[in-house]
Amino acid sequence: MQIAVISGKGGTGKSSISAALASLSKSIVLVDCDVDASNLYLLFNPTHEEEYSFVGGEKAVIDYSLCTHCGLCMEYCRFDAIVNEQGKIKIEEVFCDGCYLCSRICPERAIAMCEENESRYYAGSFRNGKMVYGRLAPGEENTGLLVNKVREKAKAMAKHYHIATILLDGPPGIGCPVMSTITGVDKLLLVTEPSLSGIHDMERMLEVAKHFNIETQVIINKYDLHPELSEQIAQKANAWNATVIALIPYEPLFIKAMIQQQSIIEYAPDIASAHILKQVYDRLLLK
Amino acid sequence: MKIAVAGGKGGTGKTLVATNIFYVLMEEGQQVELIDCDAEEPNDTLFFKGEIMHHNDVLLKVPEIDTSLCVFCGKCKEYCNYNAILMIGFSNYIKVIEELCHGCGACTAACSYGAIREIDRLIGEVNQYRISQHALLTEARMRVGVYSPVNTVKAALKLNPEPYMQIIDAPPGTSCPFIHSVVHADYVILVTEPTPFGLSDLKQTVETLKGMNKRYGVIINRVDVPNNEMTDYLKKENIPLLAEIPFDRRIAEVYAKGGLCAQQIPAYKHQFKNIVHFINQEICK
Numbered sequence: 001m002q003i004a005v006i007s008g009k010g011g012t013g014k015s016s017i018s019a020a021l022a023s024l025s026k027s028i029v030l031v032d033c034d035v036d037a038s039n040l041y042l043l044f045n046p047t048h049e050e051e052y053s054f055v056g057g058e059k060a061v062i063d064y065s066l067c068t069h070c071g072l073c074m075e076y077c078r079f080d081a082i083v084n085e086q087g088k089i090k091i092e093e094v095f096c097d098g099c100y101l102c103s104r105i106c107p108e109r110a111i112a113m114c115e116e117n118e119s120r121y122y123a124g125s126f127r128n129g130k131m132v133y134g135r136l137a138p139g140e141e142n143t144g145l146l147v148n149k150v151r152e153k154a155k156a157m158a159k160h161y162h163i164a165t166i167l168l169d170g171p172p173g174i175g176c177p178v179m180s181t182i183t184g185v186d187k188l189l190l191v192t193e194p195s196l197s198g199i200h201d202m203e204r205m206l207e208v209a210k211h212f213n214i215e216t217q218v219i220i221n222k223y224d225l226h227p228e229l230s231e232q233i234a235q236k237a238n239a240w241n242a243t244v245i246a247l248i249p250y251e252p253l254f255i256k257a258m259i260q261q262q263s264i265i266e267y268a269p270d271i272a273s274a275h276i277l278k279q280v281y282d283r284l285l286l287k
Numbered sequence: 288m289k290i291a292v293a294g295g296k297g298g299t300g301k302t303l304v305a306t307n308i309f310y311v312l313m314e315e316g317q318q319v320e321l322i323d324c325d326a327e328e329p330n331d332t333l334f335f336k337g338e339i340m341h342h343n344d345v346l347l348k349v350p351e352i353d354t355s356l357c358v359f360c361g362k363c364k365e366y367c368n369y370n371a372i373l374m375i376g377f378s379n380y381i382k383v384i385e386e387l388c389h390g391c392g393a394c395t396a397a398c399s400y401g402a403i404r405e406i407d408r409l410i411g412e413v414n415q416y417r418i419s420q421h422a423l424l425t426e427a428r429m430r431v432g433v434y435s436p437v438n439t440v441k442a443a444l445k446l447n448p449e450p451y452m453q454i455i456d457a458p459p460g461t462s463c464p465f466i467h468s469v470v471h472a473d474y475v476i477l478v479t480e481p482t483p484f485g486l487s488d489l490k491q492t493v494e495t496l497k498g499m500n501k502r503y504g505v506i507i508n509r510v511d512v513p514n515n516e517m518t519d520y521l522k523k524e525n526i527p528l529l530a531e532i533p534f535d536r537r538i539a540e541v542y543a544k545g546g547l548c549a550q551q552i553p554a555y556k557h558q559f560k561n562i563v564h565f566i567n568q569e570i571c572k
Contacts, residue, residue, distance in 0.1 A: 037459065138495035229543060
């Protein structure tokens with residue numbers, strides 16, 4: 001079974017909750033799908049048994065010994081990535097989408113594509129099972145594809161070690177890396193918080209979940225900061241066919257646990273939030 | 288002048304900082320535009336009311352294949368670097384997967400049979416509101432179900448040709464949507480929180496900005512006890528600390544209901560003014 005933890009809005013507590021659920025398990029494959037801001041490895045300090053390089057994309061590079069500065073590539077480029085600087089044709093690397101078109105149409109064959117291969121993903125063990133996580137190199141692209149790679153590796157590990165559950169900690173937002181995270185999962189766990197932003201972002205995420213037709217459960221984190229807004233969240237979630245299964249009070253110990261490189265279950269197993277998360281675990285992951 | 292507000296990790300307070308800085312500049316009567324570039328989850332319009340000035344659809348040119356002209360040679364599929372064209376040659380089947388198309392036009396250039404024409408696909412919208420006489424709020428809003436917010440972000444950034452001061456609320460992360468939001472900024476404010484997660488994502492963002500030759504400074508949000516690891520890192524990297532916003536339940540409460548703490552709590556009005564003042568000095572250095 002694969003469960004993804006998502007939120008829409010950032011900073012609602014996805015990683016802390018994923019870490020808690022992972023700690024409750026005896027054997028799990030934990031996957032950090034937030035590849036451009038991965039954090040779970042900081043808590044669990046996994047071993048790096050396997051390391052893979054990831055080619056996120058390619059960038060166009062001009063060979064100036066061949067370029068005649070005719071400007072044809074500039075006409076074709078739809079990403080504003082090729083500019084004419086006082087007669088000299090130049091690639092603006094940040095804007096290059098790696099589509100290859102300039103390289104294909106150049107009459108002098110002066111444009112080559114150069115791979116970006118600094119990104120990595122790792123597979124190893126941590127105290128509750130196996131862990132896979134990706135790290136996108138600064139400025140590199142194609143987060144969705146890296147999430148796919150990380151998930152393929154996680155599936156292979158689950159099969160090899162006979163582990164039944166894969167828990168995916170997702171990125172914020174609703175775009176490409178989020179869609180790669182939730183494609184084909186069995187359940188979604190949406191973590192939100194009682195603020196107008198939290199509600200707005202949850203609704204956009206639920207709309208995406210509906211497109212994918214995935215069963216979604218909602219956790220309201222820090223619910224007691226605004227009980228009225230928490231009530232609104234429950235109603236809106238219901239309207240999207242999602243159920244609120246847990247209310248977690250505002251709990252400063254989550255950050256203390258993080259500083260000690262522990263999950264809340266490891267750091268303070270007897271507090272109310274830990275008990276609530278235990279119930280969430282029993283309900284979602286034990287079945 | 289363009290100031291982007293970014294931070295790597297989600298939920299550190301980017302929108303809090305961007306909306307409050309915009310508010311204090313607006314109060315001073317400056318010509319200022321707030322641009323919400325978190326097109327996947329835009330929130331800035333929750334904090335301001337205004338009359339809508341512009342509504343633009345963001346469209347992407349995607350191919351449509353006329354199967355009566357197509358000879359199933361497969362050249363368009365070969366040219367497409369995004370696997371957005373599916374073809375089964377022996378059964379004369381060809382299909383465009385619009386969700387995967389980046390609109391690069393390679394397939395159109397590839398086809399020698401005139402079988403491909405381009406149609407518009409709606410991928411987002413840009414809305415601009417007038418908040419006060421001299422202040423505009425521009426929102427990039429990606430359509431739900433679309434893969435990339437980048438084109439919508441680019442459309443929002445170039446909507447207003449006037450020389451307004453721009454405050455750009457950037458999306459979390461360090462990948463393409465973030466890069467396109469900060470690429471034209473004169474200064475980037477990085478908002479972080481004093482936790483191991485906040486620090487790790489801040490480092491990743493700083494490394495990305497170094498490659499872009501940007502000037503930047505840091506605001507630490509929700510400070511309750513001093514965090515030496517964070518301040519040591521800033522010292523080591525010689526990154527200016529623009530401000531520390533204390534952990535204050537009042538800020539969370541005002542924010543949750545769509546309010547502005549610079550408007551409701553006088554102490555924060557001064558703090559945000561000081562931040563703007565500090566950045567002005569930094570940029571003039």
